[in-house]
Amino acid sequence: MPMNVVLKVEESDDRALNSLVKKAAEKVQIFVRLRPATGKTTVFRVASESCLVATTPRMNRLNESMVTFHFSRVFQPETTQTELFEKTTQSIVEEALEGRNGLVFAYGVTNSGKTYTILGNNGNPGILPQTFAKLFQHTDDYDVTASYLEIYNEKVYDLMATANPKRTFLQLQEKDGRVHVKGLEERRILSYEDAKATLEYGQKNRQVAETRCNTDSSRSHCVFSLQIYRKSDPKHLWSKASYCCERGAKTGASGLRLQEASNINKSLMNLNQCLETLRWNQQNPKARRPVPFRSSKLTRLFQESLVGGHLRAGRIIMIVAVNPSNEEFEENLRTLEYGAIAKDVVTAPIRSNTRKSVVKAEYDTDGHKKRKRPSIVQPKSENITPNLTSKDKKPKKLVKRVPARVTLSNSRKSTTVPMNEASIKQEFVLLKEENRTLQLELEAKDAEYFKQEVRVRKKLVTEMTQQLNDLKASYEEKLSELQTELDTTKSQVTTLTNEKWKLEGLCEKLQEQVDECEDEIRRMEARHAEEIAEFQTF
Numbered sequence: 164m165p166m167n168v169v170l171k172v173e174e175s176d177d178r179a180l181n182s183l184v185k186k187a188a189e190k191v192q193i194f195v196r197l198r199p200a201t202g203k204t205t206v207f208r209v210a211s212e213s214c215l216v217a218t219t220p221r222m223n224r225l226n227e228s229m230v231t232f233h234f235s236r237v238f239q240p241e242t243t244q245t246e247l248f249e250k251t252t253q254s255i256v257e258e259a260l261e262g263r264n265g266l267v268f269a270y271g272v273t274n275s276g277k278t279y280t281i282l283g284n285n286g287n288p289g290i291l292p293q294t295f296a297k298l299f300q301h302t303d304d305y306d307v308t309a310s311y312l313e314i315y316n317e318k319v320y321d322l323m324a325t326a327n328p329k330r331t332f333l334q335l336q337e338k339d340g341r342v343h344v345k346g347l348e349e350r351r352i353l354s355y356e357d358a359k360a361t362l363e364y365g366q367k368n369r370q371v372a373e374t375r376c377n378t379d380s381s382r383s384h385c386v387f388s389l390q391i392y393r394k395s396d397p398k399h400l401w402s403k404a405s406y407c408c409e410r411g412a413k414t415g416a417s418g419l420r421l422q423e424a425s426n427i428n429k430s431l432m433n434l435n436q437c438l439e440t441l442r443w444n445q446q447n448p449k450a451r452r453p454v455p456f457r458s459s460k461l462t463r464l465f466q467e468s469l470v471g472g473h474l475r476a477g478r479i480i481m482i483v484a485v486n487p488s489n490e491e492f493e494e495n496l497r498t499l500e501y502g503a504i505a506k507d508v509v510t511a512p513i514r515s516n517t518r519k520s521v522v523k524a525e526y527d528t529d530g531h532k533k534r535k536r537p538s539i540v541q542p543k544s545e546n547i548t549p550n551l552t553s554k555d556k557k558p559k560k561l562v563k564r565v566p567a568r569v570t571l572s573n574s575r576k577s578t579t580v581p582m583n584e585a586s587i588k589q590e591f592v593l594l595k596e597e598n599r600t601l602q603l604e605l606e607a608k609d610a611e612y613f614k615q616e617v618r619v620r621k622k623l624v625t626e627m628t629q630q631l632n633d634l635k636a637s638y639e640e641k642l643s644e645l646q647t648e649l650d651t652t653k654s655q656v657t658t659l660t661n662e663k664w665k666l667e668g669l670c671e672k673l674q675e676q677v678d679e680c681e682d683e684i685r686r687m688e689a690r691h692a693e694e695i696a697e698f699q700t701f
C-alpha cells in the first residue's frame with residue numbers, strides 16, 4: 164500500500180481544515196482578564212498565555228480538584244490598559260474602518276473589573292476611550308456617530324436622551340432581517356473629546372436614572388455603539404462597533420449576592436442558552452434547534468453578531484473579567500464556563516470541504532437555516548469543527564490515520580515495512596499531533612468531568628438542603644406536638660398536685676378529728692373507771 168500517498172492526502176486535508184478552522188476560530192475570541200487580587204488567593208493560576216487553571220478552594224469542597232480552561236489569551240493582573248487594548252480590541256477598530264462590524268462584550272461577576280476594562284478611569288483609559296483615540300486618527304475619510312443604550316429590567320433605554328423621571332423605553336424592530344432600536348438617538352461625534360463627552364453624558368444619565376429607580380435588581384447592560392460612515396458614501400452605514408458591559412449599580416447591591424449566585428443574570432443565562440444552542444446546531448446540523456434569541460433583549464440585539472452570515476459580519480470579542488478571590492470562586496467558574504461555551508461557537512459560515520462542492524445557504528435571524536438565499540457560503544456539516552480552542556486550531560475528531568509503520572503479521576514475530584527517514588519524520592510529526600489532540604481531548608474531558616462534578620455537587624447540595632429543610636420542618640412539627648403534650652401534662656400535674664394538697668389537708672383534718680375522738684374515748688373510759696370505782700365503794 165502506498166503509505167506516503169495516503170498520508171500526504173490526509174495531511175493536505177488537515178492543513179486545509181486547519182486554515183479554515185483557524186479563520187473560523189478568529190470569529191469569536193475569548194479573553195480572560197484577571198484583576199489584581201485584594202487578598203491572598205490560590206484558586207486561579209495562569210499556566211500559559213492561553214491557559215487558566217482553577218483550583219477549587221478546599222474549604223468549600225470535599226476534595227480539591229482542578230479544571231483547566233483554554234482561551235484565546237489570559238491576561239495577568241499586571242496587564243496594562245494599553246496592552247489589553249492592543250491585544251484585544253485594536254484589530255476590531257481597524258476592521259471597522261475596513262467595513263466590518265465588531266462586538267466587544269465584557270462580562271463577569273460584580274467587582275471583577277468589567278467597567279475598569281471597558282471605561283477605565285482618568286489615568287488608565289479603558290478600551291472604549293482608547294477606541295475613540297484610535298478612531299479619530301482617521302476622521303478625514305469617515306463620519307462617526309455614537310449611540311448609547313441601556314438594557315434594564317428587559318427594557319431598552321436611550322442613554323443619550325435627556326434624563327427625566329419618566330424614562331421612556333424603546334422598542335426593538337426587525338427590518339431586513341436585522342434588529343434595530345426604534346428611536347435610538349445617533350449623535351454625530353467629531354473628535355476624541357466629543358466622543359468622551361458623549362460617553363460621560365450617557366454615564367451621567369445612567370447614574371441619574373439609577374438613583375431615581377427603586378428596583379429589586381441593580382444590574383443592567385450598557386451598549387455603546389459607534390457607527391461609521393464613509394464620507395464618499397454618507398447614506399450607507401459602513402460598519403458598526405459595539406461595546407457591551409454588564410454593570411452593577413454601586414448602591415443597593417447588598418442582598419443581591421445570593422440572587423446573583425443562583426442566577427447570575429437572566430440576560431447572561433439567555434446568552435449562554437443561545438451560545439449552547441448555536442454550538443449544538445453546529446455540531447448537529449441535521450437536528451437543528453431554534454436559537455432562543457428572542458428570550459432577552461440582549462440576545463436579540465446581538466443575534467446578528469452571534470449568527471454571522473451577513474456580508475459585514477465581523478468578529479466578536481468577549482472579555483471575561485475575573486476577580487481571583489476565593490469567595491467569588493463558584494461565580495467566576497460559571498462565567499469562565501460561559502466563556503468556554505462561547506469559544507466553541509463559530510459565528511460566520513466557513514467553507515469546510517475542500518474536495519467536494521460547497522453548499523450555499525444562510526442562517527435566518529432566529530438561527531434557522533434559510534433555504535433559497537444563495538448569498539452566503541455554508542459549510543457541509545460533517546467537516547465543521549466548532550470545538551475550537553485558541554491553542555488547538557485542529558478539529559477535535561481527527562480523521563483516523565493509517566499508521567505509517569504497518570504490521571504485516573499479527574503473530575508475535577511481526578514483520579514491519581522498512582521506512583525511510585522522511586516517512587519516519589512524517590510519522591513522528593503525525594504522532595506528535597495526535598498526542599497533542601489526545602491531550603487536549605483529555606483536558607476537555609477533565610473540564611467536562613469537572614463541570615459535571617460541579618453540577619452533581621450543586622444538585623446534591625440542593626437535594627440535601629431540601630432534605631434537611633424537610634427534616635427540620637418535621638422535627639419542628641414534632642417539637643411543637645411534644646411541647647403541647649408537655650404543656651397538657653404540666654397542667655394535669657398542677658391539677659393533680661393541687662388535688663393532692665387538698666386531699667392531704669383533708670387527711671390532716673380527719674386525723675385531727677380521729678385524734679380528738681380517741682382523746683374523748685380515753686376521757687370517757689377514765690370517767691367510767693372512776694364511776695365504777697365509786698359504785699364498788701358503796
Ligand SMILES: Nc1ncnc2c1ncn2[C@@H]1O[C@H](COP(=O)(O)OP(=O)(O)OP(=O)(O)O)[C@@H](O)[C@H]1O
Pocket residue numbers: 197198199240271272273274275276277278279280409410411412484
Ligand atoms: N485590572 C485592574 N487593575 C486595577 N484595578 C482594577 C482592575 N480591575 C478592577 N479594578 C478595580 O476594582 C474595582 C471594581 O472594578 P469595576 O468597577 O470595574 O468592577 P465591575 O465588574 O464593573 O463591577 P460591577 O459589576 O459591580 O459594576 C474598581 O475600583 C476598579 O478600579
